[in-house]
Every structure is written in C-alpha cells, then in structure tokens.
Amino acid sequence: MPIASVNDDRFQFYYEDSGVPPGSDDYTTLVLVHGAVYHGAIFRPMFYFAAGHNLRLVTLNFRDNPGSTPYSATELNALKDGDIEAQKGQIREQGLELAAFITWFIQTEGNLPVEPSERGGPLSGGIAVLGWSMGNLPVLSMLAHADELPIETQRLFEQYLRVLLLFDPPYFVLGGPGPRRSRLVGLSGKGPPDEVVKTFTLWVNGYYEHSPAMLLSLAEIDEVQLDAGVSEQWLQDPPHQTPTICRMTAAQQTECTKPSIFSRLLIPLSDMDSAVCDENARRALMDKTIWPHLRLEFICIQLQYEDSGAPIGSAPYVTLVLVHGAIFHGAIFRAMLVKASVYNLRIVTVNLRNYPGSTPYSDNELNALGEGPRGQKSIFRSQGLELASFIESFIRAENIPPVVFSGEGKSVSGGLAMLGWSMGNIPTLSTLAHADELSAETQAVFNQYLRTLILFDPPDFVLGAPDSYTFSPAFLAQEPTDEVAAEFMLWVSSYYSHSPSLLSSLAEADTAQLVAGTATESIKDPPPHHAPSLTRMSTLEVTECADRKVFAPLVMPLGASDREVYDENIRRALFDKTICPHLNVEFIWCDMSPEMFTHSMWYMYKLQAEARLMNGRTINLRRLKGANHFAHWDQPEATLRFLADLL
Incomplete structure (x- = not known):
C-alpha cells in the first residue's frame, strides 16, 4: 500500500500513481484531489489513458478516507461548533497538508520541473493539481495559505507547480450564496442515515437538463433567472444519462466510496459559515504575491x-x-x-x-x-x-x-x-x-x-x-x-x-x-x-x-x-x-x-x-x-x- 508520511510523520496519506509514461522525458504530473464520499479510487478509469496523453496521474486519499490518517474528535468538533476561527483553522490545515503531500511526492519521486519554452510559457513537465467537487477546498486553501509555507517549499513549487484546475466545485466552496438550501438534496442530514446517503449519491451523480437559454447567458443573469432555469430533478432516461452510481457495480461502489464520511465530514463542511469559504477563495484567487505566474483554470467552456x-x-x-x-x-x-x-x-x-x-x-x-x-x-x-x-x-x-x-x-x-x-x-x-x-x-x-x-x-x-x-x-x-x-x-x-x-x-x-x-x-x-x-x-x-x-x-x-x-x-x-x-x-x-x-x-x-x-x-x-x-x-x-x- 503506497503511503506518504508528512508533517514529521504525524499524518499519512494513501495514494495511487499511474507511473511515468514509458519513454517520456517531458511528462506532466497531474495530482487529483477527490471530493466527498467518493475518494481517490473514483479516478482509476483515467489511469488507462494517462500515458497516451503524456501524463502521470497521482490520486491521494485525504484524511478520514481509506488508508489515510483519520480526523480526531477535536478536529471534527472544530468544524461543528460554529466557531469561525476554528473552522478557518481546519480549512487552513487541509491546504497545508496538501502542500506537504506534494512536497513529499516531488522530493521522493523525482518529478520533472516545469520546462519553459523559448517564448517563456510552460511547455512540458511540472505538476498540475486538480480539485474535484469538494476537493477544491484544500486546493484553494493551499494557495490561500501559500505565504505560510517555508521559503524552501515556496521556491520548490515555483519550479514545479504549473496550473491549478478547479473542476466542478460546489457553490459553498467558493463562498457564494448559491441555490436554495432545499435543492441540496440530502445535505440536511435528516432521515435514516443509509437513506440520506443514498438520496445524496443519486442527486450528485445525476444528469440535469437545465434551460439552454440560462446556460448560454449564465454570466449575465440574476439569481431569480438562475433559480428559474436550473432543473431540480435528475434524468431517468436515456440509460447513459441515468445517475452514474446506477451504472456502477456493487464492487465498484465499494471500491471508491466511504459512506460514513457523509455525516462525519461532509455535513459539517457544508454547514460551515460561508464567510470562511469566501475568505479562503478570495485569498487564493485575488492575492498573487506567492507564485504570481501560476495559472488557474475553472473547467467550464461556453459557446454562444x-x-x-x-x-x-x-x-x-x-x-x-x-x-x-x-x-x-x-x-x-x-x-x-x-x-x-x-x-x-x-x-x-x-x-x-x-x-x-x-x-x-x-x-x-x-x-x-x-x-x-x-x-x-x-x-x-x-x-x-x-x-x-x-x-x-x-x-x-x-x-x-x-x-x-x-x-x-x-x-x-x-x-x-x-x-x-x-x-x-x-x-x-x-x-x-x-x-x-x-x-x-x-x-x-x-x-x-x-x-x-x-x-x-x-x-x-x-x-x-x-x-x-x-x-x-x-x-x-x-x-x-x-x-x-x-x-x-x-x-x-x-x-x-x-x-x-x-x-x-x-x-x-x-x-x-x-x-x-x-x-x-x-x-x-x-x-x-x-x-x-x-x-x-x-x-x-x-x-x-x-x-x-x-x-x-x-x-x-x-x-x-x-x-x-x-x-x-x-x-x-x-x-x-x-x-x-x-x-x-x-x-x-x-x-x-x-x-x-x-x-x-x-x-x-x-x-x-x-x-x-x-x-x-x-x-x-x-x-x-x-x-x-x-x-x-x-x-x-x-x-x-x-x-x-x-x-
């Protein structure tokens, strides 16, 4: 079992590595940070295609997920108690722990640094970090607290880190007001635990047919128009657009999910004061004192x-x-x-x-x-x-x-x-x-x-x-x-x-x-x-x-x-x-x-x-x-x- 021990061996992270693409001397390492309930194994189907795109894929299981150090009761209570400073502290730790893992991986695995082209832009090598869903919380936190990293780590990341990818983050991770709470199916946590988790997974796995007009004018519309244009019900048909989990085998579901995370960690994180995530996102996106040339990509392409x-x-x-x-x-x-x-x-x-x-x-x-x-x-x-x-x-x-x-x-x-x-x-x-x-x-x-x-x-x-x-x-x-x-x-x-x-x-x-x-x-x-x-x-x-x-x-x-x-x-x-x-x-x-x-x-x-x-x-x-x-x-x-x- 591949394990990374970080922060003076206080924490360990389980990770998986697709390995260096055969014969490549200019590959890019893509670190994939999972969301809630679904851990790093959800990315395994991508490993097969990594070498063909000159990528080395690395998935890590964040704390409380299989193979990684669990959170203590004290840490979890800090999220639940409603104390803003305590919540900020927990989000900060997530970012610094992610930075510690990446540092460990660079120093242990001998990754390629970013190689600039003759025109000065990144061309090959280096490390990209992708946060998926709630995985964007530690990714943004790492950037928000980059000024607290040791100078040696800041310089190391300057050589290796080339892009952060924000992949389908939920609204509260960005600190935004977002849709009505009633739409966040399952996040109330009310009802039998197994049924609540089942409802949530169907909801988050679903395909939704939102208003085409709303999607094309997303940048210009107000909250009322947004509210009217989004669909609340996932599709039941055609088969390839039924919720993803419905097309997983029981073994696949077992391999890539940890349902107990839902009430233990997801509910407290989603219940955090929005000011905590708002400050985290703004520090990450609006202060470029550290790594001023780092590129950020929010994955969403719109064609009018x-x-x-x-x-x-x-x-x-x-x-x-x-x-x-x-x-x-x-x-x-x-x-x-x-x-x-x-x-x-x-x-x-x-x-x-x-x-x-x-x-x-x-x-x-x-x-x-x-x-x-x-x-x-x-x-x-x-x-x-x-x-x-x-x-x-x-x-x-x-x-x-x-x-x-x-x-x-x-x-x-x-x-x-x-x-x-x-x-x-x-x-x-x-x-x-x-x-x-x-x-x-x-x-x-x-x-x-x-x-x-x-x-x-x-x-x-x-x-x-x-x-x-x-x-x-x-x-x-x-x-x-x-x-x-x-x-x-x-x-x-x-x-x-x-x-x-x-x-x-x-x-x-x-x-x-x-x-x-x-x-x-x-x-x-x-x-x-x-x-x-x-x-x-x-x-x-x-x-x-x-x-x-x-x-x-x-x-x-x-x-x-x-x-x-x-x-x-x-x-x-x-x-x-x-x-x-x-x-x-x-x-x-x-x-x-x-x-x-x-x-x-x-x-x-x-x-x-x-x-x-x-x-x-x-x-x-x-x-x-x-x-x-x-x-x-x-x-x-x-x-x-x-x-x-x-x-």
Missing part, C-alpha cells in the same frame, strides 16, 4: 449560439450548424436564418471561443499557438472536441430528428450537417479528426445524427497546402495591427476576376498555370454588385458581426501554424471513416474569392484523389459561380438554396 428554430409543421427537417471564420463571427449568417424554414432547415450559428458571448482563451492557450506543432495540435484538438460537445448537447437538448437513410444508405431526411466557413473549417475538421477520442455514447449520437460535413470556401493553409504562402497577400506578413486587420477585412470581402480558362480547367492546371491565372488584385472600379461586401455593410452591421480584437492574438497565429499540423488534421478527418462512415463531404468553392481560395479548390482535387485511393470519405467538389467569400451575406437566399440542394 443563435437558432432559427425548428420549421413549423415540418416533416423531419435538417439541422445545419454554421461555424464562422476569422474576425466575422456567427452574426454574419443572420440573413440566412430568416429564410431557413422555407428550405426545411433549422440553422444554428456558433460563436467560437474569443468571440462575443463565448469563453475566451487564456493567455497560455493563445501562447501555445506560437510554440510549435505540439501546442498547435493541442489547440486544434480542443476546438474540435469543444464543438463536438456543443453539437451533442444541442442534439440532446433540442430533440432534433435523427437522419433517415434510403435503402442505398444515402441520407434523405433529418439529421445534422456541420458547415465550416473559411477558418471555421479548423474546428469542424478537428471534430472528425479526433472523433476516436469521443466517448462511445457520443460516437453513437454522431453516427445517428451527423449526415454531412460542408467545407465552405476554406483557405488553402487549412487544407495543409504546402505552398500556401505563394497565394497570400503581402500585408499578412506585417505586424498584426488594427490597420492590418481592417485591410484584411477589405481584402477577404472583395471580388476577384480570375482567368475563365483557368477556372474551367482547374483540376488539370499545374502550379505555374495556377499562379498565372489567379487574380492578385480585386476588381477595379467594380459595378455595385461586385463592390467589396465590407463597403456595403453599415457601420452598425460591421459592429454586430465582426470583432477585430481577435486578429492579433488568434487569427494570425492560427494562419501561421505549421502546415504539417493542418495536413495531419485534414487527413485524419477525411481519410479515416471509422466514425460516421456514411458521412457525406461537400467542398464548396466561391469562384470570385481571393486567390488563396482558388488555390484551395485546386489542392482539394489532389486530396479528393488521395481519399479515393485510401478508401476514405466520399468528397464532392462544388463551384459557386459568381460568388465571393461572403456569398452568405451578399446572396443569402441563393446561397441557402444552394446548400439546401446539397442536403
């Missing part, structure tokens, strides 16, 4: 969306999820939403992270884009999995119709199509590229609902085209100032008259013919219908659908990402059809877009041929004649009709 709604009185309709490109976010598609029902479509537009209403990226996430292929792959993967999570949540919340297939296996009604416009193809392709990492339940949902992937006028670099820089305008090599962003918006929304002979024989053209036949300048003195889309937008319209602030920190680093990363991403998405083998892929090229988009179509012919040879996905190539990159803005109904015909 707009929904045209289900067509009224419709037969099974198709849901079309539109993912925007650079600077111009989901509002750029609004003109199509009003006509969606005419074509038996339900249109949903999503704002990606860093765009209005959605969760911003942290500085570390943005820095990863500049740290080479490894960081870039991580961001692409995250974008894909976040979009997959959104789509699955939308399917379940809105009960959209599943796809119906003909006898030949072709989709004929219902289901969901995913469209990436321009750089929006990065997350849509990444969703498919990393579909093998989705849970079996999510894969089953995608197989049942996902019918079409539409690549709508993607830039050439998103396809991994090796010579894409040849077709990029010179101003994109400049410092990404606000003026350059404005120039980009005008360039990308202009009309270009490419050689008709090139356009009619693009599949057979060589590189020299492609370069000679593409227009590098937009149409001079254009007729009104070929004036740049941007110049025909009102100031209000530009404000509503564009955000230039993303240009420097996000758009330019994405565009400069390694072409091999893009190449791997699209090949995994289009050449491997293990997940959603029936998925139809449509590539749409707007033939009056800037030259890099003509290069995209030319390069896509090559990828289409490779996909056929490798028995990959079927890819159809479509030309949208007379359209620029903003076809959905300039010609919304014609574009919508074109898309509806494909579906």
